[in-house]
Amino acid sequence: MTVSQAAPQSQAFKPKLMGGKKTGRRFAYAFLILSIVPILIGYTWLVIATLSTRTEGLLPRDAEGGIGGFTLRNWDFISDGAIWSAMFNSFLIAVAMVIGVGIASTSGGYALSRFKFPGRKAFLTGTLVLHAFKAEMLLIAIFFVLRWLGGIPLIGGYIGFNTVGGVALVMIALELPLGIWLMKGFFDALPWDMERAALIDGASRFRVWWQIMLPQVRPGIAALALFTFIAGWNAYLVPFTFTIGTKVTNMPVFLNQLISDTAPVNWNQVAAVGLFQMIPLIIFFLFTQELLLNIYAGGSKGT
Amino acid sequence: MRVELDGLSKAWDGVVGADNITLDIADGDLVAFLGPSGCGKTTTLLMVAGIYKPTAGTISFDGVVVNEVAPKDRHVGMVFQSYALYPHMTVFGNISYPLRIQKVNKEEIRERVQKVADMMGIGHLLDRKIAQLSGGQQQRVSLGRALVKEPEVLLFDEPLSNLDARLRLTMRGEIKRIQEDLGITSIYVTHDQVEAMTMADKIAVMSEGVLQAYDLPEDLYDHPKTLFVAGFVGNPPMNFFDVEIMSSNGGFHAKSEAIDLALPDDRAQKAAVAKGNVVMGVRPEDVYLVDDTAPPSEGSTLSASIEVVEPLGREDLVGVTIGDVQLRVLVDKTKGARVGDNVELAFDLSKVQLFDPESEKSLLWK
Ligand SMILES: Nc1ncnc2c1ncn2[C@@H]1O[C@H](COP(=O)(O)OP(=O)(O)OP(=O)(O)O)[C@@H](O)[C@H]1O
Ligand SMILES: [Mg+2]
Numbered sequence: 001m002t003v004s005q006a007a008p009q010s011q012a013f014k015p016k017l018m019g020g021k022k023t024g025r026r027f028a029y030a031f032l033i034l035s036i037v038p039i040l041i042g043y044t045w046l047v048i049a050t051l052s053t054r055t056e057g058l059l060p061r062d063a064e065g066g067i068g069g070f071t072l073r074n075w076d077f078i079s080d081g082a083i084w085s086a087m088f089n090s091f092l093i094a095v096a097m098v099i100g101v102g103i104a105s106t107s108g109g110y111a112l113s114r115f116k117f118p119g120r121k122a123f124l125t126g127t128l129v130l131h132a133f134k135a136e137m138l139l140i141a142i143f144f145v146l147r148w149l150g151g152i153p154l155i156g157g158y159i160g161f162n163t164v165g166g167v168a169l170v171m172i173a174l175e176l177p178l179g180i181w182l183m184k185g186f187f188d189a190l191p192w193d194m195e196r197a198a199l200i201d202g203a204s205r206f207r208v209w210w211q212i213m214l215p216q217v218r219p220g221i222a223a224l225a226l227f228t229f230i231a232g233w234n235a236y237l238v239p240f241t242f243t244i245g246t247k248v249t250n251m252p253v254f255l256n257q258l259i260s261d262t263a264p265v266n267w268n269q270v271a272a273v274g275l276f277q278m279i280p281l282i283i284f285f286l287f288t289q290e291l292l293l294n295i296y297a298g299g300s301k302g303t
Numbered sequence: 304m305r306v307e308l309d310g311l312s313k314a315w316d317g318v319v320g321a322d323n324i325t326l327d328i329a330d331g332d333l334v335a336f337l338g339p340s341g342c343g344k345t346t347t348l349l350m351v352a353g354i355y356k357p358t359a360g361t362i363s364f365d366g367v368v369v370n371e372v373a374p375k376d377r378h379v380g381m382v383f384q385s386y387a388l389y390p391h392m393t394v395f396g397n398i399s400y401p402l403r404i405q406k407v408n409k410e411e412i413r414e415r416v417q418k419v420a421d422m423m424g425i426g427h428l429l430d431r432k433i434a435q436l437s438g439g440q441q442q443r444v445s446l447g448r449a450l451v452k453e454p455e456v457l458l459f460d461e462p463l464s465n466l467d468a469r470l471r472l473t474m475r476g477e478i479k480r481i482q483e484d485l486g487i488t489s490i491y492v493t494h495d496q497v498e499a500m501t502m503a504d505k506i507a508v509m510s511e512g513v514l515q516a517y518d519l520p521e522d523l524y525d526h527p528k529t530l531f532v533a534g535f536v537g538n539p540p541m542n543f544f545d546v547e548i549m550s551s552n553g554g555f556h557a558k559s560e561a562i563d564l565a566l567p568d569d570r571a572q573k574a575a576v577a578k579g580n581v582v583m584g585v586r587p588e589d590v591y592l593v594d595d596t597a598p599p600s601e602g603s604t605l606s607a608s609i610e611v612v613e614p615l616g617r618e619d620l621v622g623v624t625i626g627d628v629q630l631r632v633l634v635d636k637t638k639g640a641r642v643g644d645n646v647e648l649a650f651d652l653s654k655v656q657l658f659d660p661e662s663e664k665s666l667l668w669k
Contacts, residue, residue, distance in 0.1 A: 193387035196354050201401040201448070202375040215391040 050074050050272035074272040083273070086254035089164050091280070093239065093250055094232030096168035101179045101228045104172070106221060109183025110209055114195075124184075131177035139241050142170055146242060167239045167250075174238070175231055179224055186220035187213065226285070233281055251277045304378075304455040304488045305330050306351065310360035313346050320346035322512035323360070328505075331486040333479070335493055335503035339535070343512040344492040345384075348458050351490065353377050364456065375404075380449030381458040384465070386441045388433045394420070394444050395429040401452040419447045422481065439470045446478070450485075457482065457489040464494065471495075475502060496538055500524070508532050525654075530663040533584050533656055539620055541584045542630035545660065548574055548581055556602070557583050557655075561626025565602030567653055574657040574666040581666060584656035587620070590632040591649045592640065599649035609644045623648065 045058055052060030053069040062069030077083050111117075112124060143161065149169070150160020159165040190213065198212045199205075214221070236252040243249065249257070255273050259265050306328040313320040321343040328334050336344045349355040351362055353374035361368045369377055380401075388397050395416060402412045420426040423443040433441060442462060449457060462478070463471045479502045482489050493499050499506050500520045508515040508523065508531070516523060516532045527533035533541050546557040548571055555571030557564045574581050593599055610629070611622040614636070621632045621640045625648070632648065634640050657666045 191385060191387070193383045193385045194389065196349070196352070197381065197383060197387040197448075198389070198400070199354060199374045200352050200377075200379060200381045202404040202452070203400075204375070207404070212389055215389075 049268050074268045086249045086251050090250040092164050093168050094229045097228050097232035098225050100172040101175050105179030105183040108180045112184045113187035127177040170238050186217040307363040312359040314358045319512045324514045326517050332504040333489040335491045335499035335506045337499045338509035342509045379456040380454035382445050382449050382462045384461040386445040390433045398447045419451045423447045457487045459491040526668040528665045528668050530658045539587050541586050544583045546583045547579050561628045582658040582660050587631045587633045589651040589654045592638050593647035593649045604649050607648050
């Protein structure tokens, strides 16, 4: 509190001096740093824990209780094939979701924003209501749908029950209301004249969407891709419910399997796997954030 | 290309955008659409472009009905009020877009874009992003994009309304010159009467979706066929009075409580046959302050008192009252009109307009 109160005060006293501005900024930084300290402590523990036998607070302990006990044993799982397959499955689900949700949301959002057709309003309210249903409520119904999908000849083996495709399909469906509404919002904000101009210039509807409209909503696409990837990467409930056996386990499910009810849990190993799961996400986030910033800074400033 | 609109209408459940518009545009002519905001100018333009589907009526190009023809096959170019440029492309990207869609070969695209850009005076800006251009430059890009595909019909939707007065003046001349040089049939939507008067071969005046008049610019001004047109065309607007036409000792007089003016025979006769009560219209520039230099003719003067003086630069726009009647008069600045002065006004009654108060149609011009 003191921090946030002091900042405007110092500005009020010397509004025209550069010093006032600087002090204000210093306080702002101090506030930000203070507020991320708990999170930083958490991550610090995570890193320390993965590298030690046992921890007490932030201090690693060895078997005798002294400081030390550095070990790489918690990371042994890296040489195990299971984690790589889990990671690959997580990746497949996340990428399939980004692609599926991306295509359906950008095209559906555009149509809902621009075209008049019977049932448009009902569809919009319908998706919004569906979004309010928690996935848990639908699990049993989805199970039957997936079983039925599995029975389809040729492709059934890829999108049915107990397949990565099936999990991705369910996750895409659950994510779509958000995606479509998000993209519709972005398209709604665009002026009509630009696409009218393109139509008069000789473009087809599809070309207008692809070459003129999509580039204007890149920030929206990037944001949606980011949300969707994270949702797919961290997906637990749906994969846990609809996949049985290690063949199609993804990272969160794998992590949960380490915390079994019967054997004592090695929390340091759990921490290591958790950290491992985060690494691609951090990389992906850095990449997308850069892109987001670029798009905003490059700006689609114009009419 | 000759453009004909026949009974063209557009409505969105209840809202009327355009109502039964019929007009012919001769090949190579520039027609201005003039009218207050919301009267359906853009709606009509977008129907010609093929963006809006008419609710009723037809659009024909050279005698062929194009109602069902897609915008891309109509060979029209359009300049939007908002310019509607593609912000993620460069100037070159914008101007070349129609040609790239037509898959014209690279070499030719380069050539044609450069030529159009040079004509617009933006040849050196081709690599710029749209956001790095001034409003006037953006306007030229948008004009260039419309021209590059060599359209047979050009549609302008208030293209100059975002520019400053000076630039508007230059661009006005430039657009007119290009349009004439290329001989492209054009529709030019504008709020600005001067723009319409100076650029157009014919002017269509619209109000509330209805075509009020379609005439040569000078006819609209000198021979307005309806009260609306008389009041809308001309700035500052025409003054109107309710008067009764009476014949007395061989001549006609327009009379009300405050007014008594001798009307020229030819005009008064046409009106008097129809009715006693009429609406009389006099333009602010057809009323003078009487001074010693030019003695007014008999029966054309009234005394008035000055209520407001708005300096317009070269002239003063003076609001005066004659009894309970108010009117606006353009007065030379050198006359030094001052609020509160009592003055003698002389009317140039050879230009007086007379309207039927009920039908609001002119009693003079059919
Ligand atoms: N897509 C639409 N849906 C419903 N009503 C519309 C639509 N487009 C225009 N209108 C209505 O039609 C009428 C004419 O609009 P239009 O845009 O043609 O006016 P305008 O003459 O171009 O006006 P301005 O000079 O302000 O641009 C207006 O009352 C407007 O509200
Ligand atoms: Mg308009």
